[in-house]
Amino acid sequence: MAWVTDFHPTKAELSSCVQCGLCLPHCPTYRLTGRDTASPRGRLMAMSAVASGDLTVDESFAEIVGFCLQCRACEAVCPSLVPFGRAMEGARAEVTAQLPDSSRRIRHLVVGKALPNPLLVRLATWGMRALRRLRLDRALPAPLARPLSGVRPLDGAAPTMRGTIRGPGRLGTAALLAGCVMEPWFGDVQTATVDLLSRAGYRVIVPENQTCCGALAAHDGDVGDARRLARRNVDAFAGVDLVVATAAGCSAHLAEYGHWSAGGEDVALRSRDVTMVVAELIDQGHLPHLSEDRGPVAVQDPCHLRHAQRETAAPRTILRAAGYTTVDVDPSGMCCGAAGIYSLIHPETSSELGRRKATEAAATGSTLVASANPGCEMQLRQHLPAWYRVAHPVEIYHEALVETEARQAVSG
Secondary structure, three states: OOOOOOOOOOHHHHHOOOOOOOOHHHOHHHHHHOOHHHOHHHHHHHHHHHHHOOOOOOHHHHHHHHOOOOOOHHHHHOOOOOOHHHHHHHHHHHHHHHOOOHHHHHHHHHHHHHOOOHHHHHHHHHHHHHHHHOOOHHHOOHHHHHHHOOOOOOOOOOOOOOOOEEOOOOOOEEEEOOOOOHHHHOHHHHHHHHHHHHHHOOEEEOOOOOOOOOHHHHHOOOHHHHHHHHHHHHHHOOOOOEEEEOOHHHHHHHOOHHHOOOOHHHHHHHEEEHHHHHHHHHHOOOOOOOOOOOEEEEEEOOHHHHOOOOOOHHHHHHHHHOOEEEEEOOOOOOOOOOOOOHHHHOHHHHHHHHHHHHHHHHHOOOOEEEEOOHHHHHHHHHHOOOOOEEEOHHHHHHHHHHHHHHHHHHHO
């Protein structure tokens, strides 16, 4: 038995790899272990062996593909343009189909059913808040406690933004992806995004019938839920000029909706990461450059912005327009180790990469760190000292803009 699903890695995807090895120095897990099976080349060879019938989809194969962070740094440097992310999603779909077990079922229940349910996420958020106030969060198992320690203090109930309609509309209609955790855990980023887009001239809507983008389900091999969530969002975002995602992982997945749903290609063409949109609005003069010198900010590039979408300029444009001097955390763009739910499945590897990234951030000398993805923000917070602040570039720019306007109102 080789492949059993319709989403398996294709012959074209696998044969495009020429095994040159140029990806090896850019792969975090290969850098950590030195094992070829922990590299993109080794993983593609394993997939090819399954496709030819020389190997079966067993637990060894599951470990080979499951150890990957799916950071896609290999794609950015591959001379053969191997679509490694797509092949990896197909390989994990095969693992799910051929090796069903309780742990995978539980993960798929969480990422495919629980996280897309706003009510369940809000109830879980209240539970986290209660654990923190009672200081019982420290009693949680380490693989769960460590990632949750990176969530911002949850002092009050985050108001839902679904149903919001704001702005004049002279630039068109922009729909905001509410996401699964952005609204309850990163509400300031969502609020800043709606305000900036409406200031610039968009009519901003947050459709009530939308759902999670499905990236976590797709990356974990849960094809059924990933497709179901994509179909729902295709309907929710019909008729708008622009779909804006405030998490780099979400915007990267939306850009590949053509793989997941009929009509998905249309959504993909209209979807953009918020950093790209705001940077463009600044460049076009719809949002202002602020003149005050606010000092340095360290910039960490999320993998799904840097590697999957090949975008590094936009966050820096936004931060410089806010008056900051940008300093790169890691010019090579190595993964921070967050990688969705990876930190729960491979906590040791995730923590080691997180510690390395935090050390690089601290070496910049700035106690303000900008990152455009919630998982990266959480990872950096749990490994940096408490006096460091980690925030989204759009949130940092919005704060500077509001502060400048308030000062001008007082002086004027």
